[in-house]
Amino acid sequence: MIRDITVGQYYPSESTIHDLDPRFKIIASFIYMISIFAVESIIGYGVVTLFIVFLIKMSKIPIKYILKGLKPIMLIIIFAFVINVFFTPGKVIFEYRIIKVTSEGLYRGFFMAIRLVFLIIGTSLLTLTTSPLKLTDGIEKLLNPFKKIGLPAHELAMMMTISLRFIPTLLEETDKIMKAQMARGADFESGSIVNRAKGLIPLLVPLFISAFQRADDLAMAMEARCYRGGDNRTQLKVLKYTRKDLIGSFVLILYVASLFAFKMVW
Amino acid sequence: MSIKIENLSYIYDQGMPFETIAVDNISFDIENGEFVGIIGHTGSGKSTLIQTINGLYKPSKGKIFINDIDLTDKKVKKSDIRKKVGLVFQYPEYQLFEETVYKDIAFGPKNLNLKADEIDIRVKESMKLVGLDFEKLNEVSPFELSGGQKRRVAIAGVLAMNPEVLILDEPTAGLDPKARDEILKQIEILNKKKKVTVLLVSHSMEEVANLVDRLIVLDKGKKVLDGDVRSVFKEYELLTDIGLGVPQVTELINKLNLRGCNIKETVLNVEEAKNAILKQLRGDSND
Ligand SMILES: Nc1ncnc2c1ncn2[C@@H]1O[C@H](COP(=O)(O)OP(=O)(O)OP(=O)(O)O)[C@@H](O)[C@H]1O
Numbered sequence: 230m231i232r233d234i235t236v237g238q239y240y241p242s243e244s245t246i247h248d249l250d251p252r253f254k255i256i257a258s259f260i261y262m263i264s265i266f267a268v269e270s271i272i273g274y275g276v277v278t279l280f281i282v283f284l285i286k287m288s289k290i291p292i293k294y295i296l297k298g299l300k301p302i303m304l305i306i307i308f309a310f311v312i313n314v315f316f317t318p319g320k321v322i323f324e325y326r327i328i329k330v331t332s333e334g335l336y337r338g339f340f341m342a343i344r345l346v347f348l349i350i351g352t353s354l355l356t357l358t359t360s361p362l363k364l365t366d367g368i369e370k371l372l373n374p375f376k377k378i379g380l381p382a383h384e385l386a387m388m389m390t391i392s393l394r395f396i397p398t399l400l401e402e403t404d405k406i407m408k409a410q411m412a413r414g415a416d417f418e419s420g421s422i423v424n425r426a427k428g429l430i431p432l433l434v435p436l437f438i439s440a441f442q443r444a445d446d447l448a449m450a451m452e453a454r455c456y457r458g459g460d461n462r463t464q465l466k467v468l469k470y471t472r473k474d475l476i477g478s479f480v481l482i483l484y485v486a487s488l489f490a491f492k493m494v495w
Numbered sequence: 496m497s498i499k500i501e502n503l504s505y506i507y508d509q510g511m512p513f514e515t516i517a518v519d520n521i522s523f524d525i526e527n528g529e530f531v532g533i534i535g536h537t538g539s540g541k542s543t544l545i546q547t548i549n550g551l552y553k554p555s556k557g558k559i560f561i562n563d564i565d566l567t568d569k570k571v572k573k574s575d576i577r578k579k580v581g582l583v584f585q586y587p588e589y590q591l592f593e594e595t596v597y598k599d600i601a602f603g604p605k606n607l608n609l610k611a612d613e614i615d616i617r618v619k620e621s622m623k624l625v626g627l628d629f630e631k632l633n634e635v636s637p638f639e640l641s642g643g644q645k646r647r648v649a650i651a652g653v654l655a656m657n658p659e660v661l662i663l664d665e666p667t668a669g670l671d672p673k674a675r676d677e678i679l680k681q682i683e684i685l686n687k688k689k690k691v692t693v694l695l696v697s698h699s700m701e702e703v704a705n706l707v708d709r710l711i712v713l714d715k716g717k718k719v720l721d722g723d724v725r726s727v728f729k730e731y732e733l734l735t736d737i738g739l740g741v742p743q744v745t746e747l748i749n750k751l752n753l754r755g756c757n758i759k760e761t762v763l764n765v766e767e768a769k770n771a772i773l774k775q776l777r778g779d780s781n782d
């Protein structure tokens with residue numbers, strides 16, 4: 230179950246999307262994220278769906294793999310839906326004792342769920358198609374202007390990439406420790422909330438210990454290879470915009486323009 | 496406890512483009528009290544296989560019966576099986592979490608809802624089994640121990656549950672020869688004296704040659720050989736082919752045979768090799 234989480238993982242493959250410049254992809258992701266929260270109508274979400282399906286097809290990542298990434302957060306999505314459905318005031322269309330379902334609630338709950346799904350798919354698409362190295366480069370370059378006001382761009386980018394890089398590792402570790410404790414009779418799935426929380430100790434303690442150990446090892450390994458971040462660092466592969474990015478920008482503009490053209494945003 | 500495995504397959508990331516068939520259509524039976532070695536090259540599926548036996552992975556195909564209870568049956572509670580089938584993971588040190596060695600070893604028995612005095616007996620017993628000094632170490636934090644001691648605590652943590660089947664995944668990897676021999680010795684005693692069924696996973700022929708009754712050899716997820724140690728070692732070429740080889744003494748006899756000796760029996764240790772060679776020499780001089 231835990232191994233289903235695909236957020237932050239890189240999926241190596243050869244596709245136009247993989248080849249795009251990371252800076253462009255990061256900016257495009259931001260625009261996409263804004264767009265999904267701005268869209269207000271069913272047709273609007275139709276356009277978003279078309280757009281994202283087109284991107285997934287282009288990226289040559291199996292849809293199944295991306296959908297698998299949604300499984301672990303299904304609970305959050307359902308939760309958001311339910312909260313919206315039951316707690317939005319408005320015209321009541323269904324009532325049973327204290328439970329009230331309003332049409333506004335249904336509407337909002339539905340959009341909330343859709344938005345979360347699109348949000349996760351979009352952001353996973355960014356990390357799935359961008360190697361951690363490129364991602365760091367991209368983030369760093371984009372943060373560069375802020376260096377003037379004292380923002381440690383390189384260090385920040387490095388930190389982000391390292392965290393992304395370790396998500397799958399930590400998940401694997403969690404899975405491994407869980408299994409080892411289950412083999413010793415630990416039960417993570419039943420019992421009262423208090424008991425369950427207590428039951429997490431045998432999982433969390435080893436997890437933290439190994440995470441600290443890993444961080445320590447990594448720091449040592451970087452230092453041993455004379456890593457020094459920031460100034461005067463040159464790159465083996467310098468980022469360059471290509472024609473693909475130009476075409477990509479056109480597609481993006483087309484997407485945003487069509488959302489505006491059909492008055493699907495507020 | 497007997498284990499029966501029928502056409503078992505396990506596939507990681509099934510349906511994904513990078514799916515791995517880790518266990519491929521394996522069948523075997525293990526009788527109560529047997530001491531079986533499961534051996535195979537890195538990545539041959541040993542760890543995956545034993546985790547399905549423990550009910551931690553749901554088989555992609557096939558069935559597993561533990562004492563005629565079908566593990567793949569949804570109604571069977573996996574936790575009940577795990578109480579009887581103890582599994583020591585590869586590099587089990589990471590499972591330690593308690594403040595003291597005592598509490599950590601007691602974690603398993605506690606989950607079995609045993610009484611405090613019974614737990615106490617079990618902790619003492621299992622510490623003795625793995626060669627840890629109870630008086631000296633029971634109040635120490637497991638994180639202050641050396642790597643080898645941590646390994647022993649982790650193994651003791653599983654032994655304390657008094658499993659009827661004990662599965663160990665490379666319990667001696669990374670240990671010094673003395674510690675290795677001690678731990679293997681204790682496992683052997685458990686098997687012989689207490690009639691615990693033992694499955695020992697290893698990739699070293701030297702280690703299992705003189706220990707187990709029966710060997711199951713895996714290669715790329717498939718079972719390629721299954722039988723008593725001597726009959727398995729007869730397949731010298733196949734074993735070399737899949738990157739396992741045979742113990743050095745066995746290989747020595749093979750080389751001698753290639754150079755014109757004619758030693759029929761498969762030898763497993765130096766003593767047997769000495770006798771075989773002496774016999775051969777005497778035989779030659781008699782001609
Ligand atoms: N969590 C996992 N996800 C995907 N594939 C895996 C996973 N664990 C193992 N595999 C793959 O399954 C196959 C069998 O792995 P397994 O760990 O069972 O081998 P092993 O025989 O125990 O090897 P070793 O001697 O190195 O411990 C390997 O090809 C491995 O890459």
Ligand SMILES: [Mg+2]
Nearest residue numbers: 541542585664
């Ligand atoms: Mg293994």
